[in-house]
Amino acid sequence: MYNTVFVLCLSFLAVLAKYEIYEGHTLYNIVVKDVEQAKLVNGLEKQIPIDIWMYAMPGRPGQVFVSKETEQKFLDVVENADIEYSILTDNIRESLELEKERLAAAAKRKSERSSFGLDFDTIHRYEVVDAYLTELSIRFPHFVTVESAGNSFEGRDIKYLKISTTHFQNNTKPVIMLQSLLHAREWITLPATLYAIEKLVIDITERDLVDNIDWIILPIANPDGYEWSHTDARFWRKNRRNGLLPGDSCVGVDPNRNFDVFWGNNSSDDVCSNTFHGTSAFSEPETAIIRDIILEHSDRLEMYMDIHSHGSMILYGFGNGELAPNGLELHVVGVAMAQAIDQVKWVEKPNYRVGNFAAVLYPASGFSSDWVQIAGATLSYTYELPSYRGQSGVNGFLVDPDFIVQAGYETWEGIKAGVRQATNKFYNRVAEKEAILR
Numbered sequence: 001m002y003n004t005v006f007v008l009c010l011s012f013l014a015v016l017a018k019y020e021i022y023e024g025h026t027l028y029n030i031v032v033k034d035v036e037q038a039k040l041v042n043g044l045e046k047q048i049p050i051d052i053w054m055y056a057m058p059g060r061p062g063q064v065f066v067s068k069e070t071e072q073k074f075l076d077v078v079e080n081a082d083i084e085y086s087i088l089t090d091n092i093r094e095s096l097e098l099e100k101e102r103l104a105a106a107a108k109r110k111s112e113r114s115s116f117g118l119d120f121d122t123i124h125r126y127e128v129v130d131a132y133l134t135e136l137s138i139r140f141p142h143f144v145t146v147e148s149a150g151n152s153f154e155g156r157d158i159k160y161l162k163i164s165t166t167h168f169q170n171n172t173k174p175v176i177m178l179q180s181l182l183h184a185r186e187w188i189t190l191p192a193t194l195y196a197i198e199k200l201v202i203d204i205t206e207r208d209l210v211d212n213i214d215w216i217i218l219p220i221a222n223p224d225g226y227e228w229s230h231t232d233a234r235f236w237r238k239n240r241r242n243g244l245l246p247g248d249s250c251v252g253v254d255p256n257r258n259f260d261v262f263w264g265n266n267s268s269d270d271v272c273s274n275t276f277h278g279t280s281a282f283s284e285p286e287t288a289i290i291r292d293i294i295l296e297h298s299d300r301l302e303m304y305m306d307i308h309s310h311g312s313m314i315l316y317g318f319g320n321g322e323l324a325p326n327g328l329e330l331h332v333v334g335v336a337m338a339q340a341i342d343q344v345k346w347v348e349k350p351n352y353r354v355g356n357f358a359a360v361l362y363p364a365s366g367f368s369s370d371w372v373q374i375a376g377a378t379l380s381y382t383y384e385l386p387s388y389r390g391q392s393g394v395n396g397f398l399v400d401p402d403f404i405v406q407a408g409y410e411t412w413e414g415i416k417a418g419v420r421q422a423t424n425k426f427y428n429r430v431a432e433k434e435a436i437l438r
């Protein structure tokens with residue numbers, strides 16, 4: 001009895017702490033007039049510990065989350081440069097509590113599934129997803145395999161699925177990789193990979209996608225950060241690397257600045273920054289794991305999609321503004337994916353924007369999709385899924401349960417459009433090669 005009370009008290013305190021760390025934080029809306037202003041405000045993340053939720057661009061406002069301690073410094077810069085700003089919320093706690101309540105209510109309400117699988121009423125935790133991947137491989141051994149790719153910094157097993165009717169033995173098929181949750185707080189990206197798994201394994205409606213492609217699906221690329229965002233800090237972005245500097249209280253490397261592509265050119269070397277690039281390229285187990293998966297399949301890797309949030313965008317490399325040799329093709333396929341999503345999206349949502357990362361968002365270095373572009377995938381993209389306010393108060397990373405299944409469904413429409421083009425291209429190339437040999 002006393003034990004139960006003790007545990008209840010502890011969990012109550014944990015919930016309090018989880019929200020208290022954001023006490024006094026303010027989310028600002030930033031409107032920039034020109035590229036100079038954008039550079040100034042976006043570049044600030046390398047100098048002071050602000051958390052940019054959305055990079056500002058002329059014509060598109062940015063969002064910056066600022067703690068009480070940093071607020072004055074931040075406002076001084078913004079005001080001196082005559083940059084327009086307003087407060088989106090200074091009561092993030094209310095939005096956090098609303099998210100928690102609505103997700104909990106949706107989880108309770110959930111109808112029993114008629115078939116095996118994870119439901120799309122809620123955001124599933126690491127352990128649930130981990131067990132699910134294993135269960136899928138047991139139930140569907142003829143075409144689903146689960147692989148343990150290695151351990152995260154804190155020792156969590158990073159699992160991915162291989163879906164293949166020929167067990168990855170037929171070298172004339174393209175390999176396509178999908179990944180989510182490289183950034184911990186981007187919860188809405190998990191239903192996108194879970195939906196793809198659902199449509200490729202449990203509820204198959206388009207057989208060609210299963211027969212003609214070897215799939216690699218990695219739903220939780222950064223499990224330590226992801227769990228931390230559930231238990232301790234909802235807006236955690238990085239992994240949970242610690243002990244880099246003796247006595248340093250700052251934790252975490254941004255995995256999406258840690259890939260070996262222009263590494264360190266345009267990211268932070270401050271361990272306390274949200275875009276800290278780590279001590280060297282691939283210093284983190286989570287990024288080295290992705291590298292090794294890619295290298296194993298680079299000879300027939302046709303497409304890679306790293307799913308992030310938020311902002312309704314499909315982005316391609318490179319982060320410094322240079323284009324890959326197939327830049328035009330990257331754009332054309334990107335537009336096809338965006339149009340497929342736009343056709344089924346909710347009307348109140350913005351259309352997807354497609355383009356080079358530096359042109360659409362802001363230049364930076366060390367991205368996974370940039371590295372994979374160089375390492376072999378002809379078509380490598382970063383998706384930024386939409387944010388959805390619903391009744392959760394603030395647009396950004398907070399999830400409204402009403403949007404979960406829609407996020408899965410509409411993103412799948414985009415992925416399919418891209419994958420079909422990628423697969424056609426791949427098979428045309430194979431046919432051309434055969435014709436030359438004949």
Ligand code: 0X9
Pocket residue numbers: 053183186256308309310315316317318319356357364367369370381382384
């Ligand atoms: O900044 C990032 O890491 C990504 N945005 S996020 O808000 N999810 O953090 C964008 C990465 C884009 N990368 C490429 N297009 N290469």
Ligand code: ZN
Pocket residue numbers: 182183186256308309
């Ligand atoms: Zn991200």
